[in-house]
Amino acid sequence: MFNNALIQQFRDIVGAENVFDSKADRICYSYDATKQSFLPDLVVRPGSTADVSAVMKLASERNIPVYPRGAGSGLTGGAVPLFGGIALDMVRMNRIIEIDADNLTATVEPGLVVGEFQKKVEEMGLFYPPDPASNEFSTIGGNVAECAGGLRCLKYGVTRDYVLGLEVVLSNGDVINLGVRTLKSVTGYDMVRLFVGSEGTLGVFTKIILRLIPLPERLKTCNAFFADTMDAARAIADIIRNRVVPRTFEFMDRKTIECVERYKNVNISEGKAAAFLLIEVDGIEASVEVEMKKIVDICTKNGAYKTQVAKDEKERELLWSLRKAVSPALYQISPGGKINEDVCVPRSKIPDMLSRVADIAARHQVTIVSFGHAGDGNIHMNVLVDFDKPEELKRGEEAIEEVFKATIELGGTLSGEHGIGNTKAKFLHLECGEEEIELMREVKELFDPKGILNPGKIFDPSKQRVLSSLKEIKEKVPQYDER
Amino acid sequence: MKDKKDIVQEYTRVWAEEAHRCSKCGKCRSFCPVFLETGDEKMGTRGRLSLAAALAANQVAPTKEFLRSISTCMRCLRCTRECPSQVNFDRLIRAVRGALGRRVWRYQAANLLVGALLENRWMMDAAVRCGAIAQRFLPKGSARWVRELPFFYRGSAVTPRFASQPALRTHGGYHRTQKSRMTVMLYTGCVINYLYPDIAQSVIDVLNRGGVDVIVSPRELCCGIPAISAGDHATAKRLARHNVHLVRKFNVDYVVCACSTCTHTFMKDYPELIGEDAAAFAKKAMDVSCFIRNVLGLTAARTDVTATYHDPCHMRFGMNVTKEPRELIAQASRFVEMPCADKCCGMAGAFGIINHAISKKIFERKAAAVRSSGAQVVATSCPSCMMQLRGQLHDRGIAVDVVHTVELFRRGMIEKQKREK
Ligand SMILES: Cc1cc2nc3c(=O)[nH]c(=O)nc-3n(C[C@H](O)[C@H](O)[C@H](O)COP(=O)(O)OP(=O)(O)OC[C@H]3O[C@@H](n4cnc5c(N)ncnc54)[C@H](O)[C@@H]3O)c2cc1C
Ligand code: SF4
Numbered sequence A: 001m002f003n004n005a006l007i008q009q010f011r012d013i014v015g016a017e018n019v020f021d022s023k024a025d026r027i028c029y030s031y032d033a034t035k036q037s038f039l040p041d042l043v044v045r046p047g048s049t050a051d052v053s054a055v056m057k058l059a060s061e062r063n064i065p066v067y068p069r070g071a072g073s074g075l076t077g078g079a080v081p082l083f084g085g086i087a088l089d090m091v092r093m094n095r096i097i098e099i100d101a102d103n104l105t106a107t108v109e110p111g112l113v114v115g116e117f118q119k120k121v122e123e124m125g126l127f128y129p130p131d132p133a134s135n136e137f138s139t140i141g142g143n144v145a146e147c148a149g150g151l152r153c154l155k156y157g158v159t160r161d162y163v164l165g166l167e168v169v170l171s172n173g174d175v176i177n178l179g180v181r182t183l184k185s186v187t188g189y190d191m192v193r194l195f196v197g198s199e200g201t202l203g204v205f206t207k208i209i210l211r212l213i214p215l216p217e218r219l220k221t222c223n224a225f226f227a228d229t230m231d232a233a234r235a236i237a238d239i240i241r242n243r244v245v246p247r248t249f250e251f252m253d254r255k256t257i258e259c260v261e262r263y264k265n266v267n268i269s270e271g272k273a274a275a276f277l278l279i280e281v282d283g284i285e286a287s288v289e290v291e292m293k294k295i296v297d298i299c300t301k302n303g304a305y306k307t308q309v310a311k312d313e314k315e316r317e318l319l320w321s322l323r324k325a326v327s328p329a330l331y332q333i334s335p336g337g338k339i340n341e342d343v344c345v346p347r348s349k350i351p352d353m354l355s356r357v358a359d360i361a362a363r364h365q366v367t368i369v370s371f372g373h374a375g376d377g378n379i380h381m382n383v384l385v386d387f388d389k390p391e392e393l394k395r396g397e398e399a400i401e402e403v404f405k406a407t408i409e410l411g412g413t414l415s416g417e418h419g420i421g422n423t424k425a426k427f428l429h430l431e432c433g434e435e436e437i438e439l440m441r442e443v444k445e446l447f448d449p450k451g452i453l454n455p456g457k458i459f460d461p462s463k464q465r466v467l468s469s470l471k472e473i474k475e476k477v478p479q480y481d482e483r
Numbered sequence B: 001m002k003d004k005k006d007i008v009q010e011y012t013r014v015w016a017e018e019a020h021r022c023s024k025c026g027k028c029r030s031f032c033p034v035f036l037e038t039g040d041e042k043m044g045t046r047g048r049l050s051l052a053a054a055l056a057a058n059q060v061a062p063t064k065e066f067l068r069s070i071s072t073c074m075r076c077l078r079c080t081r082e083c084p085s086q087v088n089f090d091r092l093i094r095a096v097r098g099a100l101g102r103r104v105w106r107y108q109a110a111n112l113l114v115g116a117l118l119e120n121r122w123m124m125d126a127a128v129r130c131g132a133i134a135q136r137f138l139p140k141g142s143a144r145w146v147r148e149l150p151f152f153y154r155g156s157a158v159t160p161r162f163a164s165q166p167a168l169r170t171h172g173g174y175h176r177t178q179k180s181r182m183t184v185m186l187y188t189g190c191v192i193n194y195l196y197p198d199i200a201q202s203v204i205d206v207l208n209r210g211g212v213d214v215i216v217s218p219r220e221l222c223c224g225i226p227a228i229s230a231g232d233h234a235t236a237k238r239l240a241r242h243n244v245h246l247v248r249k250f251n252v253d254y255v256v257c258a259c260s261t262c263t264h265t266f267m268k269d270y271p272e273l274i275g276e277d278a279a280a281f282a283k284k285a286m287d288v289s290c291f292i293r294n295v296l297g298l299t300a301a302r303t304d305v306t307a308t309y310h311d312p313c314h315m316r317f318g319m320n321v322t323k324e325p326r327e328l329i330a331q332a333s334r335f336v337e338m339p340c341a342d343k344c345c346g347m348a349g350a351f352g353i354i355n356h357a358i359s360k361k362i363f364e365r366k367a368a369a370v371r372s373s374g375a376q377v378v379a380t381s382c383p384s385c386m387m388q389l390r391g392q393l394h395d396r397g398i399a400v401d402v403v404h405t406v407e408l409f410r411r412g413m414i415e416k417q418k419r420e421k
């Protein structure tokens, strides 16, 4: 299908230097952080909305699947070109178009790296709160498409809460503008919300209008160690009941603490911690002092056997270093791989969830470490398995399926922030009813009747109706799977 | 001697281990200097790793694009230092290039030529001599600079002039002082030898003033980094053995070096190349700033200049040295920290010449940083970085002096002696 004439047409649109068709190049756009790998036929790097529109128009005429791609740091396979076609790399569209300090809004292009944007607005005394741990490299476009969360959700919410408007290119190349530049608006349906978290299946974002807030003046950070998970849970509830809303409320379970301490070769928990909390408040000087005092008191009252409050920036970094070491520590302890899930349960159900997980892990003989954002009930569960041992991998996957079921039973959701992608598509039915899924499919078909936008994501590919037009392509594409 | 098949297997094992460790998180996109400028996934750590794995699995051939990916790594060591999954990318890239050196004829030819030059001092001297003569016929850019050779070095409008006499010829020998506390060997390295013999002069002077006898052996050969980086491990091994044996002949406790890349090669690459043999040498090798600061504890008086410091990658990410050079500079001048001091200058030896366009782009950040720092002098601890800083700053019309840390420190020492009189 991709003959030279067709490739030339794409070259004419974006310039020859922005179309890659060599095997080596295609391999480099075949994966994301899930380590899956499927070769695209072509990599196209548009530089403007007009480019994207022309690319989509041509792709739609020729029935070519298109996979929008940010940094490829997604954890559910969102950017992976499952059925071949075009990997649409947004990296060139990375400008900050405008920062409006008076109205507290910013207009940016989707390929902009989140961390760079945060740095820029913070220099101006402004604040863009969504803060996924991947902020240094993931893009705003990817964040909006996955509705990224991060470490500050309890107080500040998630990406969704900061997207005011979008410029979107639809699958046929039409450009539409959604949303507003104002904080309020009830003009028609809230289409922006529909597109946030759409995982590249409804349209390609080409401009994003974001809401900003003033940068909080002061930060105050502490940590607390508990010998009993229930105590920690009570402390969390108590803090919020006492009308303190920390910006960050991170927790780690016993296994995570062990991993991290072994990795950093320290013994801060004195070997008896079942739960670790990292709490951070922000605001004006006077308020953070009072709030921090309250927090420490409440933790101690609820049985924390050790608390530490950072006195300066250096100590703050020290406290954070434990939390930040989680990822590398896990890699070191489980070099063969890990299945990473991010289920979310109502905050009060965290202890229930953790005890169920312990039970599931024991039954399936796998190690599961849990840590995450206690304030919003979002738990990152990592099943440590060696991908090269099929038997171990199978046990891990079975455990995950049970974890999902337990999550739903406790009134939770399959994914707090990483999205469904293709890795969780087969579990979607656990949470959403048949009718709901059907409705979502119809929405998808409305925007993308040919089903060329990011096929195989969110909905179970084996059941995806619109996919029939792609069947032929799927068989022709040589698949390249690293595992 | 291992036979060829063994070597290939060895490489494949290294590949499997390192590529497997990569979680494909994408964090390297935030620090790989080449990726940051090109935005091209194949020119970032993650892409290079994936391609290496694909080559080992016979899923891709060493095509033009493949070689572009592998050859545009500067070996700046950031990824090896900062990757959360602790991928030792440097080990991988050395192995990959080693395998390519065997398979790709262009590499083979280049390695043959470069190997011959590196291993035979007289050939290198002769080649540089020819270069020096050729430079005379070029239009002059300014008194200190020679205009570019159109097809040879396009990275900057100016290249440094080759020294009229290499440092090993003018400074080879035993430099004694009166009240000697110890004897060390100074390894000059090729860039200092052929381009900046003044640095060797300064180092000898500072060490002599500090009561240290200095040996400079005219028989030293290149540390081998060009060969390692080009994948010519056989030549690199021979060079390593030569230097290790040379040092063994002199009974010294330290081998001091003013080029951070050579020092790093001795400390980290030699043991991997030739094993046990290099262990003693690797322990003796020390960067000159660390030696002056930590072993000698010399002091200087503050001169009337404002200076800043540029971290050479091999120093910061390879040896984790950041403090000592800054302390020396702070003694000898008004020290100001510039933003992005740890950002790469983009030279990386031959990289800056072959990939001059990327190199120039990488320097852009550095230029802005130097400008905003308000410093009159930029000091650094690597002659290769100096070359880039001088050329690129000159090109942009930024009138800032570029010196080696030790040269600046020497001025401070002289100032101190003047005041004491
Ligand atoms: C170490 C690590 C830590 C992480 N921590 C967090 C965390 O704390 N919180 C969190 O929420 N996530 C986290 N993530 C997951 C990931 O970083 C986020 O999902 C992020 O939003 C993905 O951004 P990206 O630019 O890499 O997008 P990609 O992975 O490239 O793509 C993700 C999805 O977005 C779509 N997309 C990208 N650009 C566009 C566009 N312009 N228009 C339409 N669709 C588009 C793609 O098609 C795909 O479906 C983490 C990942 C890693 C590796
Ligand atoms: S930072 Fe390390 S683990 Fe992450 S993609 Fe790069 S090399 Fe792989």
Ligand code: SF4
Pocket (backbone or CB within 6 Å): B031, B032, B033, B034, B035, B044, B045, B048, B072, B073, B074, B075, B076, B077, B078, B079, B080, B089
């Ligand atoms: S060594 Fe430097 S240039 Fe090479 S991949 Fe690593 S970070 Fe990039």
